[in-house]
Amino acid sequence: xxxxxxxxxxxxxxxxxxxxxxxxxxxxxxxxxxxxxxxxxxxxxxxxxxxxxxxxxxxxxxxxxxxxxxxxxxxxxxxxxxxxxxxxxxxxxxxxxxxxxxxxxxxxxxxxxxxxxxxxxxxxxxxxxxxxxxxxxxxxxxxxxxxxxxxxxxxxxxxxxxxxxxxxxxxxxxxxxxxxxxxxxxxxxxxxxxxxxxxxxxxxxxxxxxxxxxxxxxxxxxxxxxxxxxxxxxxxxxxxxxxxxxxxxxxxxxxxxxxxxxxxxxxxxxxxxx
Amino acid sequence: xxxxxxxxxxxxxxxxxxxxxxxxxxxxxxxxxxxxxxxxxxxxxxxxxxxxxxxxxxxxxxxxxxxxxxxxxxxxxxxxxxxxxxxxxxxxxxxxxxxxxxxxxxxxxxxxxxxxxxxxxxxxxxxxxxxxxxxxxxxxxxxxxxxxxxxxxxxxxxxxxxxxxxxxxxxxxxxxxxxxxxxxxxxxxxxxxxxxxxxxxxxxxxxxxxxxxxxxxxxxxxxxxxxxxxxxxxxxxxxxxxxxxxxxxxxxxxxxxxxxxxxxxxxxxxxxxxxxxxxxxxxxxxxxxxxxxxxxxxxx
Numbered sequence: 001x002x003x004x005x006x007x008x009x010x011x012x013x014x015x016x017x018x019x020x021x022x023x024x025x026x027x028x029x030x031x032x033x034x035x036x037x038x039x040x041x042x043x044x045x046x047x048x049x050x051x052x053x054x055x056x057x058x059x060x061x062x063x064x065x066x067x068x069x070x071x072x073x074x075x076x077x078x079x080x081x082x083x084x085x086x087x088x089x090x091x092x093x094x095x096x097x098x099x100x101x102x103x104x105x106x107x108x109x110x111x112x113x114x115x116x117x118x119x120x121x122x123x124x125x126x127x128x129x130x131x132x133x134x135x136x137x138x139x140x141x142x143x144x145x146x147x148x149x150x151x152x153x154x155x156x157x158x159x160x161x162x163x164x165x166x167x168x169x170x171x172x173x174x175x176x177x178x179x180x181x182x183x184x185x186x187x188x189x190x191x192x193x194x195x196x197x198x199x200x201x202x203x204x205x206x207x208x209x210x211x212x213x214x215x216x217x218x219x220x221x222x223x224x225x226x227x228x229x230x231x232x233x234x235x236x237x238x239x240x241x242x243x244x245x246x247x248x249x250x251x252x253x254x255x256x257x258x259x260x261x262x263x264x265x266x267x268x269x270x271x272x273x274x
Numbered sequence: 275x276x277x278x279x280x281x282x283x284x285x286x287x288x289x290x291x292x293x294x295x296x297x298x299x300x301x302x303x304x305x306x307x308x309x310x311x312x313x314x315x316x317x318x319x320x321x322x323x324x325x326x327x328x329x330x331x332x333x334x335x336x337x338x339x340x341x342x343x344x345x346x347x348x349x350x351x352x353x354x355x356x357x358x359x360x361x362x363x364x365x366x367x368x369x370x371x372x373x374x375x376x377x378x379x380x381x382x383x384x385x386x387x388x389x390x391x392x393x394x395x396x397x398x399x400x401x402x403x404x405x406x407x408x409x410x411x412x413x414x415x416x417x418x419x420x421x422x423x424x425x426x427x428x429x430x431x432x433x434x435x436x437x438x439x440x441x442x443x444x445x446x447x448x449x450x451x452x453x454x455x456x457x458x459x460x461x462x463x464x465x466x467x468x469x470x471x472x473x474x475x476x477x478x479x480x481x482x483x484x485x486x487x488x489x490x491x492x493x494x495x496x497x498x499x500x501x502x503x504x505x506x507x508x509x510x511x512x513x514x515x516x517x518x519x520x521x522x523x524x525x526x527x528x529x530x531x532x533x534x535x536x537x538x539x540x541x542x543x544x545x546x547x548x549x550x551x552x553x554x555x556x557x558x559x560x561x562x563x564x565x566x567x568x569x570x571x572x573x574x
Contacts, residue, residue: 012357014322015289015298016564024289024298044286047534072391078353082286082534106391114375114383115349117430117508153394213394239322239357268289 001166002032002273003194007045008266010173010200010214010236011075018242023268026075027172027236029196033163036141039067040159040170045268046079054084062090066140068133069097070172071156072106080107081116091126096140098155100130133157148184150174153213160188166274167192169229172236174198175212176219189227193274196266197223199234202249217249221256221263231262231274275441276569277489278304281320282562284450284495284509284531285350292537297564299323300350301449301531303491307440309419312340315436315447320564321354328360336365336402341417344372345449346433347383355384356393366402371422373411373432381406425483426459427451428476429508437483443570446487446524449531450495453505453514454480484522488570491562492518494529494544512548519557530562 007013007025015024026043037053039046057063065085070076085091097103107128113119121128137146146160151174158171169189174197176182189195200214215223217234224232234253237246250265257263264272281287281299288298300318307313314321325333332338338360345351360366372380381397388397409415411432414423423437428451435448454477484490495509512529519527529548532541545561552559560566 012319012322012354013287013289013298014319015287015294016323017294019289020291020294024287044288047286047288073394074353074356074387074392077392078349079286081349102391109386109389109392110349113431114347114378114386115352117348119430154391240326 001164001168002271003168004030004032004049005045005266005268005270005272006030006049007043007079008235008237008268008270009043009075009239010198011239013044014239018244021243021267022237022246022265024239025268026078028079029170031143031161031163031168033143036143036163037065038140038143038145038161039065041070041076041172042067042080042083043075043077044079047082050083050085054088060090063092064141065091065093067093067095068145068159069095069103070150070159070170071152071154072097072102073154073173076172077106077110080110081118085126087125089125092129093126094129094131096131096133096145098132098157100132103130146188148188149181150185151176151178151181151213158185158188160192168194168196168274170196172196172198173213174215176215176223182223185223186227189223189229192227192229194231194233194272195220195224195227195229196233196235198236199249200236200238217253218256221253221261224261225257229261231264231272232257233264233266233272235266237266275308275438275443275445276306276567277445278567279320279562279564280304280324281316281318281354282530282532282564283318283350283534284493285534287319287350288534290537292539295538295563296532296541296561298534299564300353302354303447305438305445307420309440311418311420311440313420313438314340314342316345316351316449317342317355317358318350318352319354322357325358325360329363333360333363333366336363338366340368342368342370343422343436344370344380344434345436345447346429346431347375347380348431348450351449352384352387356388356395361400361402361404364401367405368402369405369407371407371409371415373409373424373434375432379406379408423483425480427480428459433508435483437487441570444487445489445491445570446484447491448493449491450508451493451510452508453501453510454518481518481521484518484524487522487524489526489528489568490515490519490522490524491528491530493531494548495531495533497544500533512544513551516548516552516559520552520555524557526558526560526568528560528562528568532561
């Protein structure tokens with residue numbers, strides 16, 4: 001299994017000279033196993049993934065893509081209008097999420113003439129499909145996919161993806177602190193290798209941001225320690241956080257984790273083979 | 275009158291190691307006049323950074339006032355508004371100037387962007403006082419000492435160019451437009467070319483609209499070789515911008531709406547090529563850069 005991080009920020013992409021190392025693209029991660037791929041979220045990072053997929057594709061070769069959506073806030077969708085595979089025939093894109101009606105209305109809003117020169121999803125080349133995903137484990141391609149609800153300002157899902165005898169959990173937008181939800185997430189992480197976890201805030205910022213639906217890097221580390229995963233990826237960085245500040249967070253988080261847990265601060269373009 | 279660029283990139287904000295110099299934020303400009311009036315053109319991701327700066331002034335204390343000029347409402351021009359901090363401070367006052375889109379007002383459009391599914395705060399719940407001035411295409415309005423003219427340009431949907439006149443100076447902003455010979459207002463992609471009489475009239479009117487401006491900010495999204503087959507996508511080249519700048523006898527041309535795929539080296543190449551073409555012209559040409567300010571001082 002290979003993980004590719006295309007976008008690792010939350011809220012909105014505001015690139016700048018102080019965000020070059022970690023990047024500023026919003027959430028998108030792809031999970032690869034042999035020649036198969038699952039995509040997690042469609043923030044701005046998905047644009048570069050799309051270009052890569054097309055470059056690797058033989059002309060007119062059919063391609064089946066699966067996009068798992070944690071929720072429908074813009075930082076998890078806004079890259080889709082520039083995800084080039086969506087313009088090609090012979091490409092099938094299936095969206096997965098909590099509710100088909102909500103995902104459908106979100107994609108229609110993305111491409112409607114008010115906001116987009118494409119003027120409607122009917123003008124896209126790819127065929128779009130929508131599937132609901134609940135807590136019953138599902139096979140998608142040759143991946144096994146499990147979900148649990150997270151605590152956020154919108155209904156949001158965590159995903160566990162298994163392939164090649166590896167398991168990764170993606171918990172992008174989540175405010176730690178509700179015992180039931182936290183237990184659910186920890187049980188989803190059982191025996192997993194990697195936990196990708198919301199780390200929007202510093203602990204001090206989190207104290208002033210109750211109810212805003214995000215965790216601190218310390219919450220991410222603590223959850224990973226409780227769940228017993230090998231690697232914790234700090235994800236969904238505040239859109240203003242500088243490279244220097246993220247370096248500092250990485251050092252503090254590693255100290256908190258001690259020897260039992262590897263902590264990595266996610267950055268755009270990062271690859272990881274669990 | 276002073277104009278500062280906060281976002282110069284078209285299509286979407288993009289973070290890459292090779293586009294840091296010109297900047298990766300999507301469209302936003304900020305204009306101030308001698309009488310203290312403030313204008314924001316476009317709410318791409320650049321408006322977020324502008325907002326943080328404004329919070330350090332009277333907007334942080336709920337005593338700021340600005341007019342927001344809406345060219346059009348594709349994502350790259352509006353996606354920053356939900357993260358514009360001065361909207362969250364009670365007491366601040368903003369007026370959106372917009373022609374909306376067909377059948378939709380700017381309130382409808384921005385409320386749609388802040389639908390529950392997509393953002394945790396609804397647009398009508400913002401703390402600042404927000405007013406709307408729905409204008410007709412081509413309308414001209416007077417706001418204190420500033421005169422604003424509008425002109426519909428060729429880009430899918432309703433897209434307005436603005437001419438801002440104050441302090442005896444004029445700035446024209448055309449963020450997105452197809453090249454003139456592909457003129458087809460309000461639609462854009464696909465379909466046959468319009469008849470030559472329409473193109474001639476459009477060209478004449480657009481040139482008059484820009485005439486004598488101190489600064490022309492113009493779409494320069496494509497290289498010449500890239501626009502082939504995409505003439506109707508609603509974007510132009512630097513050569514198109516130069517042609518209009520010459521015909522309209524403007525002083526400064528700022529190339530704008532850099533393609534997200536273009537690196538700093540490519541934007542610079544486009545700039546140098548255009549400057550070469552204009553050698554000997556009394557015309558200054560720059561590539562819009564995040565943080566760059568252009569100032570037009572009043573002539574005595």
